[in-house]
Amino acid sequence: MQIYHANIIYTPQSRRFEVVPDGYIAVCDGKVEGVYRDLPDHLSGVPVTDFGNRLLIPAMNDMHVHAPQYRNQGIAMDEELLPWLKNYVFPEEQKYADMTYAERMYPRFVRDLWRHGTMRVVTFASVHLESTRLLMHLLDDAGLCARVGKVNMNRDCPPGLQETVVEAQEACGALVDEFEHEGSRVRPIVTPRFIPSCTPEMLQACGEMARHYNLPVQTHLSENLEEIELVKQLEPQSRHYADAYYRYGLIGQTPSVMAHCVWTDGDELEMLRNHSVMVAHCPTSNLNVASGLAPVRRFLEAGVPVGLGSDICGGHDFSIFRMMVYAIQVSKMHYQRDKSCSFLTLSEAFWMATKSAGSFFGKVGSFEPGYDFDALVIDDSELMIDTDYTLPERLERFVYIGDDRHIVGRYCQGRLVGEP
Amino acid sequence: MQIYHANIIYTPQSRRFEVVPDGYIAVCDGKVEGVYRDLPDHLSGVPVTDFGNRLLIPAMNDMHVHAPQYRNQGIAMDEELLPWLKNYVFPEEQKYADMTYAERMYPRFVRDLWRHGTMRVVTFASVHLESTRLLMHLLDDAGLCARVGKVNMNRDCPPGLQETVVEAQEACGALVDEFEHEGSRVRPIVTPRFIPSCTPEMLQACGEMARHYNLPVQTHLSENLEEIELVKQLEPQSRHYADAYYRYGLIGQTPSVMAHCVWTDGDELEMLRNHSVMVAHCPTSNLNVASGLAPVRRFLEAGVPVGLGSDICGGHDFSIFRMMVYAIQVSKMHYQRDKSCSFLTLSEAFWMATKSAGSFFGKVGSFEPGYDFDALVIDDSELMIDTDYTLPERLERFVYIGDDRHIVGRYCQGRLVGEP
Numbered sequence: 001m002q003i004y005h006a007n008i009i010y011t012p013q014s015r016r017f018e019v020v021p022d023g024y025i026a027v028c029d030g031k032v033e034g035v036y037r038d039l040p041d042h043l044s045g046v047p048v049t050d051f052g053n054r055l056l057i058p059a060m061n062d063m064h065v066h067a068p069q070y071r072n073q074g075i076a077m078d079e080e081l082l083p084w085l086k087n088y089v090f091p092e093e094q095k096y097a098d099m100t101y102a103e104r105m106y107p108r109f110v111r112d113l114w115r116h117g118t119m120r121v122v123t124f125a126s127v128h129l130e131s132t133r134l135l136m137h138l139l140d141d142a143g144l145c146a147r148v149g150k151v152n153m154n155r156d157c158p159p160g161l162q163e164t165v166v167e168a169q170e171a172c173g174a175l176v177d178e179f180e181h182e183g184s185r186v187r188p189i190v191t192p193r194f195i196p197s198c199t200p201e202m203l204q205a206c207g208e209m210a211r212h213y214n215l216p217v218q219t220h221l222s223e224n225l226e227e228i229e230l231v232k233q234l235e236p237q238s239r240h241y242a243d244a245y246y247r248y249g250l251i252g253q254t255p256s257v258m259a260h261c262v263w264t265d266g267d268e269l270e271m272l273r274n275h276s277v278m279v280a281h282c283p284t285s286n287l288n289v290a291s292g293l294a295p296v297r298r299f300l301e302a303g304v305p306v307g308l309g310s311d312i313c314g315g316h317d318f319s320i321f322r323m324m325v326y327a328i329q330v331s332k333m334h335y336q337r338d339k340s341c342s343f344l345t346l347s348e349a350f351w352m353a354t355k356s357a358g359s360f361f362g363k364v365g366s367f368e369p370g371y372d373f374d375a376l377v378i379d380d381s382e383l384m385i386d387t388d389y390t391l392p393e394r395l396e397r398f399v400y401i402g403d404d405r406h407i408v409g410r411y412c413q414g415r416l417v418g419e420p
Numbered sequence: 421m422q423i424y425h426a427n428i429i430y431t432p433q434s435r436r437f438e439v440v441p442d443g444y445i446a447v448c449d450g451k452v453e454g455v456y457r458d459l460p461d462h463l464s465g466v467p468v469t470d471f472g473n474r475l476l477i478p479a480m481n482d483m484h485v486h487a488p489q490y491r492n493q494g495i496a497m498d499e500e501l502l503p504w505l506k507n508y509v510f511p512e513e514q515k516y517a518d519m520t521y522a523e524r525m526y527p528r529f530v531r532d533l534w535r536h537g538t539m540r541v542v543t544f545a546s547v548h549l550e551s552t553r554l555l556m557h558l559l560d561d562a563g564l565c566a567r568v569g570k571v572n573m574n575r576d577c578p579p580g581l582q583e584t585v586v587e588a589q590e591a592c593g594a595l596v597d598e599f600e601h602e603g604s605r606v607r608p609i610v611t612p613r614f615i616p617s618c619t620p621e622m623l624q625a626c627g628e629m630a631r632h633y634n635l636p637v638q639t640h641l642s643e644n645l646e647e648i649e650l651v652k653q654l655e656p657q658s659r660h661y662a663d664a665y666y667r668y669g670l671i672g673q674t675p676s677v678m679a680h681c682v683w684t685d686g687d688e689l690e691m692l693r694n695h696s697v698m699v700a701h702c703p704t705s706n707l708n709v710a711s712g713l714a715p716v717r718r719f720l721e722a723g724v725p726v727g728l729g730s731d732i733c734g735g736h737d738f739s740i741f742r743m744m745v746y747a748i749q750v751s752k753m754h755y756q757r758d759k760s761c762s763f764l765t766l767s768e769a770f771w772m773a774t775k776s777a778g779s780f781f782g783k784v785g786s787f788e789p790g791y792d793f794d795a796l797v798i799d800d801s802e803l804m805i806d807t808d809y810t811l812p813e814r815l816e817r818f819v820y821i822g823d824d825r826h827i828v829g830r831y832c833q834g835r836l837v838g839e840p
Contacts, residue, residue, distance in 0.1 A: 071806050074820030075813045077748065078765045108805055287749035290756045290763065316820040328497065329707035336710045343710065345498045385528055386491050393495045400494030400736040403823065
């Protein structure tokens with residue numbers, strides 16, 4: 001048992017912050033025992049770590065990112081989608097056939113997640129089994145939790161990024177044997193890149209792997225209009241893009257997270273709701289790649305779970321705090337056009353990044369009893385240029401204008417996570 | 421005479437970067453003498469400051485910011501426009517009647533400009549003469565160049581922020597006497613807050629001050645739809661918002677910079693072009709305050725000069741580099757809806773922030789001969805995770821993912837500017 005003393009802020013509900021100034025949080029076996037305004041009798045004698053006037057908040061979860069695009073972060077932003085894939089994305093991923101290259105890049109990727117306070121991640125790797133294993137070991141060694149997808153793809157990409165269905169199945173089995181155990185921090189996730197990169201046989205095999213091993217699924221959905229048109233041609237028997245995934249068993253059998261969903265609406269939205277599919281909202285990426293503005297308010301109103309994703313390298317920023325800002329800004333563009341569509345508040349964006357996203361991992365992202373103690377200690381003293389900021393204002397200033405310099409402590413499952 | 425050696429990047433034209441790897445720039449009396457790939461004979465013997473593998477780029481210009489909103493940076497982002505003005509913006513500005521408060525805040529404001537590489541600024545102060553004088557002296561002492569506006573306003577705001585026309589005229593005269601001299605770094609600018617805050621008499625007086633003292637003008641134009649509707653009612657005889665300013669002599673007599681112009685189009689756009697009015701594009705502010713997406717591509721095509729503004733505290737970020745990213749992203753939303761409206765490239769955004777904005781101050785924002793040597797030294801070694809980034813890619817990575825930590829040298833008018 002361990003007690004932490006700080007200004008505690010979290011979001012049990014989306015609509016408002018739970019704020020406990022000068023509060024105490026008791027942690028037992030890595031899980032929250034309770035949050036207290038005053039230390040109760042039954043906890044007397046338990047050691048207290050005192051963070052003083054600092055903020056203590058749930059840690060960040062990044063629900064969509066491409067680890068092997070790390071080198072391309074912040075470049076080629078003037079490129080259109082197709083030349084960008086051809087000239088930057090695919091050539092970079094091919095490099096991860098080379099373990100020496102992976103050994104040079106992946107540790108930096110893991111360190112940047114850590115640096116920005118992201119303690120859990122759902123990430124794409126590349127098609128390569130060995131470098132995917134390396135990434136998984138690095139995340140585990142760093143003390144982070146993750147679902148890592150060895151990508152499945154077998155069409156419309158360079159030969160060096162293609163695999164056979166049998167290779168895909170064998171690699172999945174190997175990763176399950178090695179990583180999919182009770183209590184594992186880092187586990188595999190079935191990851192067909194997206195429909196244009198996979199033949200029907202590959203998609204079918206992915207659905208079977210998900211069912212056979214009871215693995216979750218991640219992929220891309222309805223990111224941009226040209227892509228949606230292409231999927232319509234490739235899967236004429238499906239009612240919409242999500243329906244194609246559904247027919248292959250990639251939605252509905254096991255939990256799944258779908259990146260983007262910029263153009264998801266109507267029956268597709270209904271399907272996400274009915275199968276509790278999580279949307280990974282990636283607002284910087286959607287702006288950078290000119291995809292559009294995802295209708296997040298509509299997702300929330302429909303009861304579709306939403307988390308936030310950095311989507312490096314379509315997105316340029318690792319910080320999930322920065323994703324909150326962008327998510328709010330994008331929602332204000334919907335609001336500007338239709339005032340009945342209220343914009344996201346800070347507590348809603350914070351909730352999406354913490355408790356909503358965290359639900360993909362279990363009881364994660366809140367400080368309610370029984371939740372994993374995933375937490376960040378924020379030293380915002382540099383930002384306290386006046387004496388009378390409220391605690392929610394202090395949090396808001398950190399989210400809007402703070403950065404990794406202000407994150408001075410990181411916990412995952414109750415363990416202090418040092419620099420990898 | 422002084423020579424600097426570095427990787428030199430600047431934008432003489434908007435469409436492409438001028439890149440001089442391992443180049444030399446000669447500076448004489450604070451002005452660029454020339455940029456050279458190899459050191460020419462006539463410069464042998466001149467002392468060389470060697471920045472090695474670092475980048476040397478023109479410094480940033482912030483064309484719209486509210487200095488007395490410094491404390492409100494990054495808070496109240498969930499508020500709607502009117503309660504935000506009433507509960508945050510106006511109460512904060514009233515504090516600047518108190519010199520003790522101004523002495524606590526304005527030095528931090530100046531330091532943050534410096535920190536983010538902004539060497540020139542066109543800023544609003546508050547209605548108060550004495551704290552405006554303090555701000556001007558602080559900027560001058562710091563070695564920055566500025567146009568600072570003591571705000572004029574006399575209606576629809578708290579009594580503590582109102583002044584009479586005579587007070588406005590006297591204050592303007594005093595600031596001109598003190599600051600408007602040949603060679604002054606920091607000078608006044610006529611600053612009616614915007615039409616709803618000024619009676620016709622005040623607007624008339626502002627136009628007369630601009631003409632009488634030959635001062636430039638800054639104000640807000642066509643920021644949001646409700647505001648435009650209100651201006652229509654207040655100025656029924658004007659064809660549009662800009663025409664109202666024109667009729668009061670606030671456009672067309674002397675150079676002017678208009679913040680936002682989100683909804684400027686047609687005849688209003690034509691008027692800005694005809695009078696070479698500079699638009700201060702403030703993309704973060706426009707998103708945060710849910711104003712809309714300014715049609716910057718149309719401004720550029722029409723030949724209207726555009727600079728970038730942080731608009732603290734409608735905007736939350738001081739960094740003009742971050743404004744470039746947002747300007748590109750906002751332009752991509754226009755592009756997404758209309759593919760014939762090409763999005764802004766990085767060189768265009770960089771040019772807007774440097775040479776285009778700089779033109780408001782004279783020959784500023786480029787490294788062409790005769791331009792003031794306003795420059796930043798960028799140490800991006802931390803971002804060089806691979807060996808084969810090109811120089812434009814290095815600049816792009818710094819713009820997208822770098823921050824003040826990577827700015828290791830700042831020059832204004834040829835002088836090294838240390839931390840204020």
